[in-house]
Structures are given as C-alpha cells and as structure tokens.
Amino acid sequence: MDKHIPQGYKESPLGIIPEGWEVKRLGDLCLDIYSGRNKTRIDSGTYPVYGSTGIIGKTNEYQYEGEKVLVARVGAHAGQVGLASGKYDVSDNTIIVENKDYYSLYFAYQQLIAANLNKMVFGSGQPLITAGMLKRMFVIYPPYEEQELINSVLKLWDTAIEKQSELIENFKLRKRALMQQLLTGKKRLPGFSEEWKEVKLGDIFDERNEINRDNLPLLSITGDKGVIYQSESDKRDISNDDKSKYKRICPNDIGYNTMRMWQGRSALSNIEGIVSPAYTIVTPHKNVDVRFMAMLIQQPRIVYDFWTHSQGLVSDTLNCKYPDFCQVKVRIPSKEGQTAIADMLYDFDKEINLANEKLASLQSQKRGLMQQLLTGKKRII
Numbered sequence: 001m002d003k004h005i006p007q008g009y010k011e012s013p014l015g016i017i018p019e020g021w022e023v024k025r026l027g028d029l030c031l032d033i034y035s036g037r038n039k040t041r042i043d044s045g046t047y048p049v050y051g052s053t054g055i056i057g058k059t060n061e062y063q064y065e066g067e068k069v070l071v072a073r074v075g076a077h078a079g080q081v082g083l084a085s086g087k088y089d090v091s092d093n094t095i096i097v098e099n100k101d102y103y104s105l106y107f108a109y110q111q112l113i114a115a116n117l118n119k120m121v122f123g124s125g126q127p128l129i130t131a132g133m134l135k136r137m138f139v140i141y142p143p144y145e146e147q148e149l150i151n152s153v154l155k156l157w158d159t160a161i162e163k164q165s166e167l168i169e170n171f172k173l174r175k176r177a178l179m180q181q182l183l184t185g186k187k188r189l190p191g192f193s194e195e196w197k198e199v200k201l202g203d204i205f206d207e208r209n210e211i212n213r214d215n216l217p218l219l220s221i222t223g224d225k226g227v228i229y230q231s232e233s234d235k236r237d238i239s240n241d242d243k244s245k246y247k248r249i250c251p252n253d254i255g256y257n258t259m260r261m262w263q264g265r266s267a268l269s270n271i272e273g274i275v276s277p278a279y280t281i282v283t284p285h286k287n288v289d290v291r292f293m294a295m296l297i298q299q300p301r302i303v304y305d306f307w308t309h310s311q312g313l314v315s316d317t318l319n320c321k322y323p324d325f326c327q328v329k330v331r332i333p334s335k336e337g338q339t340a341i342a343d344m345l346y347d348f349d350k351e352i353n354l355a356n357e358k359l360a361s362l363q364s365q366k367r368g369l370m371q372q373l374l375t376g377k378k379r380i381i
Helices: 105-114 131-136 144-182 290-296 300-309 322-327 335-373
Strands: 009-012 015-018 022-025 030-035 047-051 054-059 068-072 081-084 087-090 094-099 138-141 197-200 205-207 219-221 227-229 247-249 254-257 266-268 273-275 279-284 329-332
Touching: 030 131, 068 105, 081 105, 094 105, 094 131, 105 138, 105 144, 105 335, 144 335, 205 322, 219 254, 219 273, 227 273, 247 279, 254 290, 266 290, 279 322, 290 329, 290 335, 300 322
Parallel strands: 047 087
Antiparallel strands: 009 015, 022 138, 030 094, 047 054, 068 081, 068 094, 197 329, 205 279, 219 227, 247 273, 254 266, 254 279
8 A cells, every 4th residue: 555645745765754855864964973082081170071971071171162962982871962062072982973054963963862872782792883873874854944943842842851850950959958957967857856866777677688589579779769670670680590599678678789888879668579689688676767767878977887887808899798787876866756857858759759750741742742843744834
C-alpha cells in the first residue's frame, strides 16, 4: 500500500518531511566536527574545561570562544550532548561541532539531543563515538528562518526547565541547611528542649546477617534513590549467579557499603529483598526513629567518625564492619524529638518530589515538541 503523503509534504530518507526541507549529512552543514584538545592541562584557573562529564576543571588559558555544541566522545557518558559558550578549553574526550551561518547551532544542539546519540556508541570496555560518525549521520534540514522559529518555541521550554531545576536545587540547599541545624541540635523545634544524650550506634542498632534467602528480589542500594529493585537501576546487573551469601534487608533497615561507609554510602530501605555481601545491614531498636538515624549517619561529622573507625591501611582497603560501626558515638534527642525532626525533613522531601515531578513533566512535554517540530510534523509558520 502506498504511503499517504499529506499535501505540502514529501518522502525523504528520514521519512515524510515538509516540502522545502532537505535531508543532509551533518558534516555538510558544519564548518567542522572534531575532537577537542586541552593544551594546558592545568587543574585550576580562570576558564572552564569541558570534558566528557561536563565542566571538569579550569584553566588559565583558553582555546575556544563562542557557542559550540559539545558531544562526549568516550567513556560512560559517550554520546551526551552539551552547549558551551564564553571562553573555555575542551578536553580530548569531547567532540566539538561548529556550525555554518545557515545552520543554527541551537537547532543542531536540539537535533543531536533528539537523535539519542548513545545508540551510536560502540565498544563495551571503553564506549566510544567518533567525529566521523557524526559527520556521516543524516539530519533533517529546514530553511534557516524556520529553524529559528522552532528554536524560539524550544527555548521557552528550556527556560522553564532551567528555572524548575534551579527551584529544586534551592529546595535541596534549604533542606541541607535545615538538616545541619536540626540533626546537630543547634536548632530546636518548638516543644522540644530536652537535653540530647550520647549513645553508641551499637546501643541502638543490631546487625541483620540473614543469608540463603535467594527467593527474595535482588535490590540495589543507590546514593540518590535509596534502596531500589535492581531491575529499576540504571546500572548493569553484575551480581553472582549464586546468591546464597547475599544478605536479607527489610523495611526500616539501613544498608551500608562496608568498604565505603567512610564516604557516607548508606540508605534506608522501604522494601524487602537481598543485597550484595559487600553491604552491612543494621536494624534499629524500638527507641529510635530510623528515618532520623538514616539522615544523621550521613552528616559530615558522623561520616568522618566512620572513617576514623574503619580498618585498613589505605582508602581502597578501608572497611567498617558492624563491630566498628557499633563504636561510633552520636548525640540524639528523645524518640519523639527524632520523629518531629524526621517529619519536618520528610515534608521537604515531598516538596522536592513534587518539584521533580513537574520537572519531569516539562521535560516530557519538550521531548514531545521536539519530536513534532524537528521532523516537521507540526509547523509553526
């Protein structure tokens, strides 16, 4: 059956596009596409150095000036796209895209985001995307005036996304400041003026060391999402087939990385499952609010104490097993005081979660717009 082509549209190698639009290789639309080089290798200075993960440092001399599209060339972030401006240097792990006058750089930036370049990345040991691959890729090319009209719409969403992201960061900063005040007792909530008492963690936590529970789901302990199902994790499953030694973790348990507790690698669980033997699982006594304790043990001073109590000669071999965990001292209020503090901080989390949901909605709306506008399915003119 012949494909229906609406009036004013035509067939192209990339599907049906408006008449007057073309399909071209990216390399033909750009002055050049090439790998960056950081000449100075200076760790600190005046101008930012862009690498495969964003800004990776600063340098006293700059190699580039003005807007350019940057693409992470190698490593775990290969294929990620960014837009640089001002004066800056670029590492050799980054591909630089320079446009011609009739091809809007911002439009190119949006097209490369929409292209989902990580699908082009190859290599398992060291993921890679090359400048040559970008030069050869086909893109839809509308007239410059229409590029700018599309840009004006997408920039509205970019501005909204940026402002929402800033709002979330402000929420997080306020929460961190409040945590520092409330979890140390420097600031007291109304009605809670009692003296805090010093206890050892071993006095309020027991170790859960239950194995041979491979009938339970495999969980992952993350730094940003807490304890989640491994199937929901962005990381590849590298667990052993034999999970007989994997440890059970239950709701209201805290799991921590035995060799990384000195870096604050711990999380409160809301689900039941099993985790790697590399983790220590502790379960609270009834006289503590585990939400309060989960936040308290991630505070910098307490994390430092975990470092001083960890065993090992160098950082890569340091471990904080349960007996070491037990010796760390903390100051805590009554359980009622702990619960009041935890409730207030969790209310902040609710605000942050709502703000994140709005951000996700804006990002989804923009993706939908990009799919419509960058392909010409929807026209602004």
